[in-house]
Amino acid sequence: MKNRTLIITTIVCLALIISVMPIFSACGEPSTEGKTLKVGITTPTTGKAAEKGAPMGHGNLDCFEYINSELGGVEGYEVEVVWRDNGYDASKVVTIVKNFMDEGCLMYTTSSSAMMTASMEVANRAGFAGMAAFSSPIIYRPPQHIYGQMPDYGDDFLAFAKYYMDNVWKGSGKPKFAIHALNNSTGKGAIDAALAYADSLGIEILWDGQAGKAFEHKADSTSEMESLTRIKAMNPDVLYISSTPAPTALIVKNAYELGMFPGITIASGHAGFTSVLIDIAGADIAEGVYGVFPTVNWGDDVSAMAKMTEYIQKNHPEDYEKKNMDYITCWAQSLIVAEILKTAVKNAGYDALAAGDADSWKALEEQGIQKLKDYAVGGLHGPVSYTAGDNRLSKSVRVFHVKDGDIVPLTDWIDAPVVKYEEFDWFGK
Amino acid sequence: MSLPCGTRNHNYAEDMAIVRTKTHRVLIIGLLVIIFTAPLYFSNYWLGVFNLIGITLIAAIGLNILVGYCGQLSIGHAGFIAVGAYTAAILTNRLEMPFLVGLIGAGVVSGLIGIIFGLPSVRVKGFYLAITTIAAQFIIIWVINHWGYTGGFLGIKVPYASIGGFVFRSESSQFYLIIIIAALCVFFAKNLARTKVGRAFIAIRDNDLAAEVMGINLLYYKLLAFFIGCFFAGIAGALLAHWIGFLNAEQFSFTESILYVGMIIIGGLGTSLGPIFGVVFIRILQQLLTVELVPFLESSFTMFPSGFATGITPMLFGLVIVLFLILEPRGLAHRWSLFKSAYRLWPFSY
Numbered sequence: 034m035k036n037r038t039l040i041i042t043t044i045v046c047l048a049l050i051i052s053v054m055p056i057f058s059a060c061g062e063p064s065t066e067g068k069t070l071k072v073g074i075t076t077p078t079t080g081k082a083a084e085k086g087a088p089m090g091h092g093n094l095d096c097f098e099y100i101n102s103e104l105g106g107v108e109g110y111e112v113e114v115v116w117r118d119n120g121y122d123a124s125k126v127v128t129i130v131k132n133f134m135d136e137g138c139l140m141y142t143t144s145s146s147a148m149m150t151a152s153m154e155v156a157n158r159a160g161f162a163g164m165a166a167f168s169s170p171i172i173y174r175p176p177q178h179i180y181g182q183m184p185d186y187g188d189d190f191l192a193f194a195k196y197y198m199d200n201v202w203k204g205s206g207k208p209k210f211a212i213h214a215l216n217n218s219t220g221k222g223a224i225d226a227a228l229a230y231a232d233s234l235g236i237e238i239l240w241d242g243q244a245g246k247a248f249e250h251k252a253d254s255t256s257e258m259e260s261l262t263r264i265k266a267m268n269p270d271v272l273y274i275s276s277t278p279a280p281t282a283l284i285v286k287n288a289y290e291l292g293m294f295p296g297i298t299i300a301s302g303h304a305g306f307t308s309v310l311i312d313i314a315g316a317d318i319a320e321g322v323y324g325v326f327p328t329v330n331w332g333d334d335v336s337a338m339a340k341m342t343e344y345i346q347k348n349h350p351e352d353y354e355k356k357n358m359d360y361i362t363c364w365a366q367s368l369i370v371a372e373i374l375k376t377a378v379k380n381a382g383y384d385a386l387a388a389g390d391a392d393s394w395k396a397l398e399e400q401g402i403q404k405l406k407d408y409a410v411g412g413l414h415g416p417v418s419y420t421a422g423d424n425r426l427s428k429s430v431r432v433f434h435v436k437d438g439d440i441v442p443l444t445d446w447i448d449a450p451v452v453k454y455e456e457f458d459w460f461g462k
Numbered sequence: 463m464s465l466p467c468g469t470r471n472h473n474y475a476e477d478m479a480i481v482r483t484k485t486h487r488v489l490i491i492g493l494l495v496i497i498f499t500a501p502l503y504f505s506n507y508w509l510g511v512f513n514l515i516g517i518t519l520i521a522a523i524g525l526n527i528l529v530g531y532c533g534q535l536s537i538g539h540a541g542f543i544a545v546g547a548y549t550a551a552i553l554t555n556r557l558e559m560p561f562l563v564g565l566i567g568a569g570v571v572s573g574l575i576g577i578i579f580g581l582p583s584v585r586v587k588g589f590y591l592a593i594t595t596i597a598a599q600f601i602i603i604w605v606i607n608h609w610g611y612t613g614g615f616l617g618i619k620v621p622y623a624s625i626g627g628f629v630f631r632s633e634s635s636q637f638y639l640i641i642i643i644a645a646l647c648v649f650f651a652k653n654l655a656r657t658k659v660g661r662a663f664i665a666i667r668d669n670d671l672a673a674e675v676m677g678i679n680l681l682y683y684k685l686l687a688f689f690i691g692c693f694f695a696g697i698a699g700a701l702l703a704h705w706i707g708f709l710n711a712e713q714f715s716f717t718e719s720i721l722y723v724g725m726i727i728i729g730g731l732g733t734s735l736g737p738i739f740g741v742v743f744i745r746i747l748q749q750l751l752t753v754e755l756v757p758f759l760e761s762s763f764t765m766f767p768s769g770f771a772t773g774i775t776p777m778l779f780g781l782v783i784v785l786f787l788i789l790e791p792r793g794l795a796h797r798w799s800l801f802k803s804a805y806r807l808w809p810f811s812y
Contacts, residue, residue, distance in 0.1 A: 078772040087772070116760070117752055118772045123713035125752065127706055128510050131633070132753055135507035147712050150617060154707030158622075158631075171616045216607060217712060221615040460616075 069113040070106075070374050071389055073133030073141035075148065076363075080121035081252070082145055084309065085277070085359050088352045089144040089166065090116070092363030095344040100371050103340075107371050108378045119143075123151035130155050130163075137389025139397045140164065140373070142366055144359075146172060146185075146218050153179045160391055162398045164426070166366050167304055169218040170225060173424035174454045180402060181425040182366050183327035183414060186222025186275050187229075188449030189302040189430060193325050194234045196432045196444060197271060201298060204270070207237040211269040212247040213260065213284050215276035219304050220247065223275035228459065229452055239267045245459065254280050257287045265291055271298045274305060281305030282313035289318045303327055306433065308356045308440065316438030323443075327430045328361045328414040330440055337368065337411020358440075365413040369426065372408045372417070377401030402426075415446045423451040480652060497641060501634035509633040515745045516640035517701045522725050522737035523651045524694025529723070530732035531655060532687035533667030534583050535592040538599035539722045542692040544714035545602055546572040546699025548612050551620045551709050556611065561623045565700045572696025573689040575602070580688030584681050587670070599719055606711045617710035620703040630704070640701055647694060652734040654690070663687055667732070728786055730793025739794035747782060751775045 074093050077086030097114050106112055115136050119126040126143070130152040133141045140162040143149040149165035149172050156163045157177045165172055168181035184192070194210070202208050212227055214220025224247045231238045241248045241263070248260045261284065264272065272288060274281045281301050288294040299322050301310065306324030314322075329335055331342070331353075341364050345353045352360050377386055380400035386393045405426060408417040415429025429446035454460040471477040481487050501509060525539050546568035553564040579598035583591050606612045623630040623639060630636045654660045662683045665673035674680050703709055721744065729740025752775060759771035790797055 079776050090772075116757065118756060118775060120752075120775070122717075123710070123715075124514060124702075124718070125748065128507065128514055128749065129752070131510035132507045135505045147710070150708065150710050151706070151713055154619065158707060169616075217615050218617075218710075 068109075068383065068387075069111045070378070070383075070386060071113045071115060071136060071138045072370055072374070073130070073136070073138035074114055074116045074367075075119045075126060075129050075133075075141065076116075076144045077121035077148060078118040080119075082121040082147075082277075084279075085304075086118075086121065086144055088349070088357045088360045089363040090118070091345070091349045091352055092360040092365075093142070093144075093367050095348050096341075096364045096367030097371075098348075099340060099344055100367070107374045108383075110374075110378065110383060112371065112374065119148050121145070121148065123148070126152045127155055130161070134159060134161055137393075139377075139386055139389060139393055140370070140402075142166070142182075142370060144363060144366075149179060150218060153177075159394070160398075161394050162402055164366070164370070164402075166362050167219075168425070169222040170452070170454045170460075171218060174460075176422060176424040178398065179424065182369060183303070183362070183427050184425055184430050184449045186219055186302050186304065187226030187452060187454075188425070188428070189325040190223040190226040190273060190275065191230055191234070191452075192430045192447045192449050193273065193300050193302075193323065193432060194230075194236055196447065197298065197300070197323075198234060198236070200443075202270070207235055208270040209237045209239050209268065210271045210273055211239040211264045211267065213257070213264075213272060213274045213276070214247040214249055215280060215304075216249045216251055219277065219302070220249065220275045223247075223273065223302055225454055225457075225460065226452065229454065229457060239264065239269055250276065250280050250284070252277060252280060254283060257284050258291065261287050261291055261293065265293050269297055271300065273300050273302075275302040276305045278305050278307050278309035279313060282310050282319070285310070285314045285322055286318055295321055298323060300324060303430065306440070307358045311435060311438060311440070312355070316435070319435045320437075322435045324433045324435075324440070325430045326358060326433055326440075327427060328358060328365060329412065329431075330358065330433070330442065331356045331361070333412075333442075335412025336409075337364070337413050341411075341413075356440075361413055365410050368410050368413070369405075369408065369417055372410075373397065373401040373405065376404050380404055415448075420451075425449075425451070478656070498638070501637055506633045509637045511745065511749050513633070513637055513640050513705055515741055516637075516644040517698050517705065518722075518725070518745060519644050519737060519741045520647045520701065521695045521698035522722055522729075522741050523647050524691040524698070525722050526726045526729075526731070526733075526737045527651060527654065527663070527694070528687050528691030530726055530736065531660060531667060532663040532684065532691075533587075533670075534580070534684060534687055534691075535588060536595040536688075536691065537592045537719050537723060538579065538595035538597070538602070539691075539695055540714040540716065540718035541599035541602035542572050542576055542695035543699040543702065543718075544606060544711065545575050545692075546696025547620075547703040547709050547714070548606055548618070548699075549696065550700035550703045551618045552611055554621055554704075555619060561625060561704065565623075565697060568700035568703075569693040569696040572699065573693035576688040576692025576695070577685050580685050580692075583684045583688065596716070596719075599716055603711050603714065612711075613709070615711070617708055619708050620706070622707075623701075623704040636705055640705070643697065643701065647697070648734070648738065651737075655734060659683070659686065664732070724783060728783065728793060730795030733793070733795040735798060736793050736795040739798065743794060747779065751778060 076090035078090045097112055101111050115138055117129045126148045142164045144166045146165055146167050146169045153172055162178045164180045164182050166182045168185045170185055172179045214224055227238050228245055240246050250257055274284050301324040303326045306326050311319045377397045377400045381396040385396040403419045405417055405419045415427040417426045428448050431442050432444045433440050433442050521543050528534050528536050549571040550564040550568040553559040553567050582594040607615055630639050662678045725740035725744050726737055730736030756771045
C-alpha cells in the first residue's frame, strides 16, 4: 500500500514537473528587465564537429564576457547571450532556433555552415536574421535573412586561384587544378566556384570523370591513396583541398607518401587550414602547404589581439596552446554581433528592439546589419560592410603558407568577388 | 486485455473495442482536449518540440511494426525517412504537385524502397539483416548527395504544406496537421496489431519456421512489414521536410537511425504505446538537457570557464538510457501496464 502510494505520488510529481516546465517557459515574457539585448548563439560544442565547435563556442562566449564586463555592454545595455550546444545535430538545431525566437533574441549565430543550412529556412520564414561564421553559397544565394560572417568556401578557391596565377604559376598555358572535396557543402562551395570561374581565371580543372565531379572524400576517411593515385596520373600542378582539418592532413600525408608533394602545389580552404592540420600531418610534411584564411593569426599586431589573448589564456589556455584560429573567428563574430546591436540601437532606438519580436528582428536587420559599413573588427579579419544583394559581411581573405611549422601570412586582404550562383543553370543540381 | 473488477464483455464487438470503459473514454477525451488546445498555452518553441515529437512518433511507429511486431531488425530508418522527405520535396518543389500528393507519394516511394532493401530478410535475419539495413542508410544518402534532382550536397527547399488553399504557415497550424496525422498512424498501428496481418507479423517474430509451417507466407509478410514500416517513415519524412523547409542529407544521419532503435526499445518493443513513450521520453530529455540543464549549470557555476557544462549533456543522456535498460529492460510500456494493474487491483495489493 505504502509502495503504491509512493509510486503514484512520484509519477504525479514527475508529470506535473514535466508539464509545468514548458508552461513556465511559455509564460515568460521576453526578458527586457535590466535593459538587455538578447542574442542566440549555437555551436556544435559536442558531436562530430566538436574539434572546431568547442573553441568557437569559447571564442563567442569569452568575447561577450569581455563586452559586458569591461565595455559595459553595448551602448550601455547588457548583451544577454542565449547559448545552446547543437551537437552538430540538424533536427536539434531547428528547435534551438525556435527557442531563440521564443526567448526574444534579436538574431542568432551558428559557427558551421551545416547547422545554418539546417535551420536557415525556419529563420527565413520568420524573418529572423542569422549569421554563420563558416558559410557556403547556399545559405545566402539568393540573399534573404541569413548572412555570412566571412567569405565562403567558393571565395577561398577563387582567392587562392587568383593568388596562384599572379604569384606562383610560371609555366605556359593553363595550370591544372585538381580539387579534393569533402562530401558536403564545404567541398561543394569550391566545386561550384571552380565551375563558375575556371575559364575566366585561365585554369583547367581536372574533374573526376564528368565536369562538376571533383575527387571526393568523407570526414572520417582513413586513406586517400587510391584517389590521389588517379590524380597523380593526371599530372596536376595544384591540388586544392576543401575540407576540415583531419581529412586535409590525411590527404597532405598521402600525397607526400606518393611522392606528389613537394613537387606540386597543395592549398587548403579555410575550413581545413588551422594549426590542427600541422599537428596531424606533421610540420615537416605540411611545410609549404598554402592555405586561405579569413582572419589574422595569433600574435599579429592588431588592436583586438591583446584582449582576446588575455581572455583565452585566462579561460581556455588549451585553445591558446594549440594556437586555435577558430577561436579568433568566433571572437570576431561576437564583435560583429555587438557592432550590429550598437548600430541598431543608434538607428532604431532601444525600444524598437526591446520586445524581441518580429518587428524587432526587422528593425535589427534593416537598421543594424544592413547599415554596417567598414567595421574593422579590431583588425581580426577583413572589414565588414553590407552591400545590397550580397549577404557576405566580410569579403576578404588572406593567403598563408606553412613555414617552419607555423602558419605565416603571404598577402594582405584579398577581396573575393560576389558570384551570383543562382544565375547558373547547374547551381543546386 | 485485463479489465477493472466488475467490467465484463458481453459480445465480440465489446471484446474488440479499443475504448472499453467509461474511465478509459474520459481519459482519452481529456487527453485529446489537452493535445488539441495545446497551442493556446504553449509557446512556439514548445509547439516546435511537439511537432518534432509527432514526426518522430510516426517514424517510430513504422519501425516498431517492422522490428517490434515482425522482428525484422532495421538500423537504416533515417535513410527511409530521407527517401520520404526528398520525395515530398521533389514532388512539391520541382514538380509543383499538391502537398497531399507529395505526402502519399513519399510514403509509397519510401515503402517501395523499403521492399527492395527488405528482400535480404528472406534469407538473413538478426544482426545480418541489420547490416543490410545499415547499407540501405549509406546507399540512400549517397544517392541523395549525388543525384542532381535532390539538390545534391547543397540541399533542396520545401514549401509550406497546404491543403485546399489553406497554407500551414504558423507553428500551431503545423502542430494540428502533424498531430492529426500522428493520431491516425497510432490508430492504424494499434488496429494492425489485432488483424490477421498483425498476428502473422507476431508469429514470424516469435518463430519464423513455425509460422511458415502454419501456412504464413514469410516472403509476403516480411516484405509487407518493410513496406508498412517504411511507408510510415516516408510520411514522417514528408512532414519533416515541410516543417523544416529545407533538406540536406546531413539531417538523416546514421546516429538518428540508432536513436530510433533506442526509442522503441526504451518505450517497449512490440507494444502500441511503446513508441509514444519512447519518443516523448527521448525528445523531451534531449530538449531539457539542451535548453534547461546546460544553460542552468552555465549560469549557476560562473567560476568555471564558459562551455564547461556541454560534456554533461551526452554523458547524462547516455547514462539515463543505460540506467533505463538495466532497470526497465521491457520498456516504459511495461511499467505503464504494471501501474494500470496496480490501479485495477487497488486498494488490494494482489
